[in-house]
Amino acid sequence: MILLAEPPESGPSSGDAPDGGHDPLAGAGGSAAGGPALDVALGPLLLRHGLGDAVDILRVHSPGPTAAFSRRDTLRPGYTRAAEVVRQAGFVPVVRPQGGSLAVYDQGSVVIDHVHRSGPAAPDPAARFAGFATMHAAMLARLGVDARIGPVPGEYCPGEYSINAAGAKLAGSAQRVTRDGWLFSTVLQVSGAARLRPVLTSAYAxxxxxxxxxxxxxxxxxxPAVTTAAVRAAVLAAYGVTGPAVRLPRAVLELLRS
Known part of the structure; x- marks a missing residue:
């Protein structure tokens, strides 16, 4: 499995790579250069084109303020107004290729994008949802969270395999399956739920x-003591990542921007 390097989160040199060059993933809050729009485009691009001969590619990051609508959301009569509502609240509206419905996240979140390039194998999306939910709930339990798997009535982006604690949703997943393999994305909300609630409330209305x-x-x-850094470390341990992270090749970034 290849782990994509996460850029520095802030500071005047956030775009500088350790070797003095430019880190092509550098951006505010761990987002790809270009922000949320390129964040959501990167996973599908890697699914289609790959990264060398890697079968599995993992990116774990805390993005800038993002309002990720699904394609189904864009068909709703109120979509244009919802996009304006989140924009006025400081969240960038984007349309993700995965399923589900609107999810809002920011620097208090940890986003996991797992690309698996298996070729045209028969998809089993339900089993994948169940398997990753079990892994992520066990990971949160090791951090001291009483994590449960299952929907919460009235939750945002409702799903059978949401992860919750004390009646509140902590994590949700969505996936995209193509002839090249699959992209499985999970958002773990670590902190700042109070920032997200009014945005979700207005947009969902x-x-x-x-x-x-x-x-x-x-x-x-x-x-309360759990941080985004601690959750990212727990994610890497759960996925069994032991090797060094790699930067996104410049050629892939140029393809992304095009």
Whole structure:
């Protein structure tokens, strides 16, 4: 498995690579250069084109403020208004290729993008949801979270394999399956749920989806000492990543920008 390097989160040299060159993934809050729009485009690009001969590619990052709509959301009569609502709140509206419905996240989140290039194998998306939910819940349990698998009534981006604690959603996943393999994305909300609730409330009202703000939670609500850095480290351990991270090749970045 190849782990993509996460850029420095802040500072005047956040775009500088250790060798003095430019880190092509550098951006505010761990986002790809160009921000949330390129963040959501990177996974599908790697799924289609790959990265050398790697079968599995993992990116674990904390992005800038992002409002990730699904393609289904864009068909709702209130989509244009919802996009404007999140933009006014400081979140960049993007359309992700994975399924589900609107998810809002920011620097208090840890996003896992796992690309698996298996070729045209028969997909088994339900089993994949179940397997990753089990792994992520066990990972959170090791951090002291009473993590449960299952939907929470009134949650945002509802799903059978949401991860929750004390009646609030902490994590959700979505996936994309193509002839090249699959992209499985998970958002773990570590801190700052209070920042997200009003944005979700307004946007979901415009989209016409039911939503209970109390169901939007964060890991810090039950384990205050847990940080995004600790969660990222736990993710790498859960995925068995032991080798060094690699920077995104410049040629891939140029393809992304094009």
């Amino acid at each position: 415009e989209l016409g989806y039911p939503f209970d703000p109390a169901t939007a939670g964060a890991i810090e609500d039950s384990v």
